[in-house]
Amino acid sequence: MRGRVGWHDPGLTGSGARRAVDNVVYPERGDSRARTGLRSILIANGIARMDHLWTPWRFAYVTAADEAVRAGVPASLAAWPGDSGCVFCNLVASIDYAIEHGMSADEAEAAGGLVKRAKHCYICLNAFPYTSGHVMVLPYAHLDRLAALPRETAHEMVDLAQLTERALEKLYRPHGLNFGMNLGRAAGAGVAGHLHLHALPRWAGDTNFMTTIAETRVLPEDLPTTWRRLRETFAELG
Numbered sequence: 001m002r003g004r005v006g007w008h009d010p011g012l013t014g015s016g017a018r019r020a021v022d023n024v025v026y027p028e029r030g031d032s033r034a035r036t037g038l039r040s041i042l043i044a045n046g047i048a049r050m051d052h053l054w055t056p057w058r059f060a061y062v063t064a065a066d067e068a069v070r071a072g073v074p075a076s077l078a079a080w081p082g083d084s085g086c087v088f089c090n091l092v093a094s095i096d097y098a099i100e101h102g103m104s105a106d107e108a109e110a111a112g113g114l115v116k117r118a119k120h121c122y123i124c125l126n127a128f129p130y131t132s133g134h135v136m137v138l139p140y141a142h143l144d145r146l147a148a149l150p151r152e153t154a155h156e157m158v159d160l161a162q163l164t165e166r167a168l169e170k171l172y173r174p175h176g177l178n179f180g181m182n183l184g185r186a187a188g189a190g191v192a193g194h195l196h197l198h199a200l201p202r203w204a205g206d207t208n209f210m211t212t213i214a215e216t217r218v219l220p221e222d223l224p225t226t227w228r229r230l231r232e233t234f235a236e237l238g
């Protein structure tokens with residue numbers, strides 16, 4: 001899987017790397033597949049895979065992720081002794097544990113890619129972004145259906161989605177945005193047990209020749225940079 005993240009991936013770290021990031025359905029992908037013919041058919045049937053061209057930092061990240069045992073627990077937060085079995089629950093628990101044991105909130109949340117907390121939900125980076133600025137809004141509660149969310153949690157999720165829209169607009173000046181969630185594995189959810197809303201900026205041409213010809217995506221910004229810029233932008237927006 002190293003450096004070859006396919007449609008069925010996402011994730012944050014470790015064995016969860018295959019599960020954590022979603023198989024989000026974008027109209028552009030359909031167009032891309034149509035244009036690339038046989039290769040796309042092979043990809044769609046699992047015979048070939050879509051490649052991502054990872055930069056060196058990415059290779060180091062994925063290498064470290066492969067060695068992790070507990071999904072969602074960053075290496076620098078591995079002091080947390082638990083394992084919920086859920087990449088998102090593990091992520092927050094390992095961050096909270098580190099903070100409780102003396103790590104600064106900035107350091108712990110940067111390690112986990114958590115950019116903003118609210119009362120019932122939080123926003124974190126997608127570790128395998130479709131575009132730079134790809135984040136997820138999700139509840140702390142391990143719930144798998146939108147309808148299962150308590151009303152205040154659901155409302156806060158939309159509040160954070162609105163805030164995310166403003167942050168991504170302000171920071172990236174995109175031509176458009178995708179917001180979406182996949183409920184259930186059949187719908188493309190990489191982490192089916194824990195609801196999450198994807199939000200990502202889009203640009204005309206971001207499905208470019210590398211994507212259509214080489215089935216490879218190039219990301220111009222590394223995750224620590226994305227985290228720092230989004231952290232600052234969310235702080236400015238309040």
Ligand SMILES: [Zn+2]
Pocket residue numbers: 086087088089090141142143193194
């Ligand atoms: Zn969970």
